Amino acid sequence: xxxxxxxxxxxxxxxxxxxxxxxxxxxxxxxxxxxxxxxxxxxxxxxxxxxxxxxxxxxxxxxxxxxxxxxxxxxxxxxxxxxxxxxxxxxxxxxxxxxxxxxxxxxxxxxxxxxxxxxxxxxxxxxxxxxxxxxxxxxxxxxxxxxxxxxxxxxxxxxxxxxxxxxxxxxxxxxxxxxxxxxxxxxxxxxxxxxxxxxxxxxxxxxxxxxxxxxxxxxxxxxxxxxxxxxxxxxxxxxxxxxxxxxxxxxxxxxxxxxxxxxxxxxxxxxxxxxxxxxxxxxxxxxxxxxxxxxxxxxxxxxxxxxxxxxxxxxxxxxxxxxxxxxxxxxxxxxxxx
Numbered sequence: 001x002x003x004x005x006x007x008x009x010x011x012x013x014x015x016x017x018x019x020x021x022x023x024x025x026x027x028x029x030x031x032x033x034x035x036x037x038x039x040x041x042x043x044x045x046x047x048x049x050x051x052x053x054x055x056x057x058x059x060x061x062x063x064x065x066x067x068x069x070x071x072x073x074x075x076x077x078x079x080x081x082x083x084x085x086x087x088x089x090x091x092x093x094x095x096x097x098x099x100x101x102x103x104x105x106x107x108x109x110x111x112x113x114x115x116x117x118x119x120x121x122x123x124x125x126x127x128x129x130x131x132x133x134x135x136x137x138x139x140x141x142x143x144x145x146x147x148x149x150x151x152x153x154x155x156x157x158x159x160x161x162x163x164x165x166x167x168x169x170x171x172x173x174x175x176x177x178x179x180x181x182x183x184x185x186x187x188x189x190x191x192x193x194x195x196x197x198x199x200x201x202x203x204x205x206x207x208x209x210x211x212x213x214x215x216x217x218x219x220x221x222x223x224x225x226x227x228x229x230x231x232x233x234x235x236x237x238x239x240x241x242x243x244x245x246x247x248x249x250x251x252x253x254x255x256x257x258x259x260x261x262x263x264x265x266x267x268x269x270x271x272x273x274x275x276x277x278x279x280x281x282x283x284x285x286x287x288x289x290x291x292x293x294x295x296x297x298x299x300x301x302x303x304x305x306x307x308x309x310x311x312x313x314x315x316x317x318x319x320x321x322x323x324x325x326x327x328x329x330x331x332x333x334x335x336x337x338x
Contacts, residue, residue, distance in 0.1 A: 009088055011087035011143065011170075012088065012090070012141075012167075012169055014088075014169040014194075014207075015084075015169065015170070015171075015172060015207045015211075016043070017080045017081060017082045017084050017168045017169070017170050017172065018080050018153065018166055018167065019041055019167075020041045020042055020043055021043040021212075021213075021220070022082045022189070022190065022212060024041040024079065024080055024082075025038075025041065025078070026038050026041060027079050027117045028076070028077045029065075029074070029076040030075050031065040031066055031160075032063060032064070033064075033066040034056055034057055034058075034060065034064035034065065035059070035060040035061070035062050035064035035162060036063065039063055039165070040063050040076060040164075041078060041081075041165075042061075042165065046061045047061050048060070048094070060095065060096065061094075061164060062093075063076060063163050064096070064162035064163075065161065065162070066160065068159045071159075073159050074157045074159065074161075075154055075157075076155045077117050077153075078154075078155065078168070079114075079151065079152050082172040083110070083173060084149060084172040084173045085146070085147060085149055085170050085171050085173055085336055086108060086144045086168055086169070086170040087143070087169055087171070088141065088142060088144050088169050088170075089106050089128060089141075089142045089144060089153075089166070089167065089168055089169070090139050090141055090169070091104050091106070091129075091139075091155070091163055092139045092140070092164045092165040092166070092167065093136050093137055093138060093164060094137060094165070096163070096164065097136045097137045099162050100135070100163070101158055101159070101160065101162075103131050103134060103158035104132060104134045104155065105129055105131050105158065106127075106128045106129040106153055106155055107127050107153065107154045108148075108152065109124065109125050109151065109154075110149050110336075110337055111151055120152060125154060126148065126150075128142075128146055128153070147335075148336055148337070149333070150168075153166070153168055171194055172189050172190060172193075173192060173332055173333055173336050174329065174333070175333060176326070176330045176333050179191060179240075181320060181321035181326040182320045182321075183318070184319075184320070184321070186240050186243045186319050187209075187210050187237050187240075187302060187315055189207065189211060189212075192240040192329060192332065193210055193237050193238060193239055193240050195236070195238075196237060196238050197234075197235070198235045198236070199231075199232075199234045199235070200224035200233050201222070202224055202225035203219075203223035203224065204220075204221060204223050206235045208220055208221050208313075209222045209237075209304075209313075209314055209315045210237060210314075214251075214253065214313070214314070215251070215253055216254075218254045218255060218258075220254075221251075221254065221311050222235065222312055223310065224309045224310065224311060225309070226309055227308050231308070232306060232309070233260075233305075234303060234306070235303070235304045236301060236302070236303045236304075237302050237303075237304075237315075239300060239301060239302060239317070240321065240329060241322075241324070241325025241326060241327075241329045242298050242300045242328065243298065243319050243320055243322055243325045244296065244298060244299075244319045245299065245302070245317045245319040246292070246293055246319045246320070247292055247293060247316075247319070248278050248290070248291045248316070248317055248318075249290050249315070249316035250263055250265075250283060250289045250314075250315060251288045251315070252283055252286055252287050252311075252313060253288060253313040253314075254286060254313055255311050255312070256286050257285070259283055259284070259285040259286070259287075259312075260283055260306035260307055260308070260309065260310040260311070261283065261310075262281060262282050262283060263278075264276070264278055264279055264280040264304075264307075265305075265317070266303045267299030267301070267302050267303075268299055269297060269299060270298075270300070274303060275296060275297055277293055277296055277302070278291055278293060298322050300325075302317055
């Protein structure tokens with residue numbers, strides 16, 4: 001009998017703020033002799049081919065440092081692709097079985113602008129994970145309780161070894177000074193939107209719908225299992241703030257035999273009721289659809305219904321923040337940076 005899959009913490013459903021998909025990058029590391037630091041933020045699962053040797057040894061899909069022969073630890077600094085409040089960290093040591101770090105730490109800092117790694121070394125780092133034991137060839141889950149917004153994280157291996165991926169899950173918190181409240185994608189994660197519900201995430205996460213850029217392939221969108229009933233699949237998203245939606249973009253790029261037949265978009269009103277923004281509309285496979293919407297009410301949340309199932313690459317809801325919405329975005333930023 002197969003063993004049941006382990007239950008993943010709820011915070012792993014939140015976006016990976018460090019992912020390369022959102023623009024995360026590994027700025028600096030003390031050492032990367034065996035395997036490059038950049039692998040830490042790759043969005044795909046780590047891979048491995050046994051007995052694949054290069055000039056420096058076995059090739060690993062991760063960050064691996066040389067064996068230390070003097071006191072000290074190895075560090076890597078990551079600039080998050082999305083600044084936000086961290087709810088949990090995964091230190092994934094996949095395929096590192098005899099060369100993983102026995103202990104790890106993770107610290108974070110919030111710094112405006114684009115400081116260099118050298119400038120960050122003297123920053124006031126907040127410890128998120130403090131010298132915690134790590135196991136090899138597994139995902140090590142560490143919940144985080146900090147309410148503060150972070151823009152950079154520092155991973156420390158005590159003392160050395162290899163880590164395949166660093167996942168930093170949390171809620172994006174944008175800087176309102178960098179948003180134009182009169183014209184923005186109200187559903188974009190980078191603008192502070194957040195997935196609040198989903199009927200099915202069998203093949204991929206609904207967070208992909210609201211990611212920046214175009215989907216390079218099918219796995220970079222959201223796709224559900226095939227339905228065998230009379231229902232339909234859906235996703236709900238809390239918008240960046242209360243706003244008015246003027247245009248909807250429903251992108252089925254790369255989804256050729258599994259695009260939905262139809263879709264509809266609704267917005268949530270203050271009384272909790274849903275108002276139609278885009279009525280049930282026929283979709284084409286592998287197509288970026290743009291729809292101009294009639295002037296509608298102020299909404300705080302959106303719901304995408306697809307009929308009956310399938311997937312989308314991206315959902316964009318372009319419009320503007322109302323005065324109330326802009327005030328909530330500004331207040332959220334102030335609360336997490338105080």
